Amino acid sequence: MIKAKNKSGTVGRYLVMIVFSAWILLPLAWALSLSLKTPADIISIPTKLIFTPTLANYLSVLREGEFMSQFANSLIVGVCSTALSLIIGVPAAYTLARFKFRASDNLQFWILSTRMAPPVAVLIPYFIVFQKLHMIDTYPAIIIMHLSVNLVLAIWLMRGFFADIPDEINEAALVDGCTYWGAFFRINLPLAIGGMAATTILSFMFSWNELMFALTLTGTAVKTAPVGVFNFIGFEEVVWGPLMAATIVLLVPIIIFVTLVQNALVRGLTFGAVKG
Numbered sequence: 001m002i003k004a005k006n007k008s009g010t011v012g013r014y015l016v017m018i019v020f021s022a023w024i025l026l027p028l029a030w031a032l033s034l035s036l037k038t039p040a041d042i043i044s045i046p047t048k049l050i051f052t053p054t055l056a057n058y059l060s061v062l063r064e065g066e067f068m069s070q071f072a073n074s075l076i077v078g079v080c081s082t083a084l085s086l087i088i089g090v091p092a093a094y095t096l097a098r099f100k101f102r103a104s105d106n107l108q109f110w111i112l113s114t115r116m117a118p119p120v121a122v123l124i125p126y127f128i129v130f131q132k133l134h135m136i137d138t139y140p141a142i143i144i145m146h147l148s149v150n151l152v153l154a155i156w157l158m159r160g161f162f163a164d165i166p167d168e169i170n171e172a173a174l175v176d177g178c179t180y181w182g183a184f185f186r187i188n189l190p191l192a193i194g195g196m197a198a199t200t201i202l203s204f205m206f207s208w209n210e211l212m213f214a215l216t217l218t219g220t221a222v223k224t225a226p227v228g229v230f231n232f233i234g235f236e237e238v239v240w241g242p243l244m245a246a247t248i249v250l251l252v253p254i255i256i257f258v259t260l261v262q263n264a265l266v267r268g269l270t271f272g273a274v275k276g
Helices: 002-035 056-063 067-098 104-113 119-132 139-164 167-175 180-191 193-209 212-217 225-230 240-269
Strands: none
Touching: 002 240, 056 067, 056 240, 067 104, 067 139, 067 180, 067 193, 067 225, 067 240, 104 139, 119 139, 119 212, 139 193, 139 212, 167 180, 180 193, 193 225, 193 240, 212 225, 225 240
């Protein structure tokens, strides 16, 4: 009886995993197939499951138009906003987790409350400020907007990771002669490397995929890749082939980045301060 229950439970888990995987992978498979079809195959009814693939859509995206320059703009904005959020947010999170001072709880709530308002509520004031400062369609403007979101994310995620590190480890480091910031760099930071990897992934993914800020604050000079993909959708026609090709190209840096950072993520989650 117990074996039957365990078997049914295993089958149920596998079914859930199959359904979830299909939910995630089928749209990607559909986009990939459309990116390899000719315009005639794309609009054919019924949809052709067997067709002769072509790279014309990818060549069109990579060689023609402005998509590759927009791709480079996204890399610059994503790397800069993510790096700044870590450089500012990680020490701030360590301070909030390790030190209690007057109004520290209010400060933490204020940091969190900046994410409660919808992004469009802060977009218009920022747009007016950047317009007055002649910063529209510049890298600093869009990086600052992404930083305003990623910084809160970095502080709250990393604060939780630092708070989970036992106080005894910090006290031992201080007894051994470390300063507070020495304990931060030598003890806390290595132990929280998994949290930094997770924060880096989430911050970069937000910046890479963000559309509303980029659509409003950029023109032609620093237009990002999501805006470039959006431009394939016209008023009278959707250019499906290049649109899907650009979408697949847009996924490549995320896959590479997550693959590289996940080693640090796994190492941080399995990193122990005390050997058994």
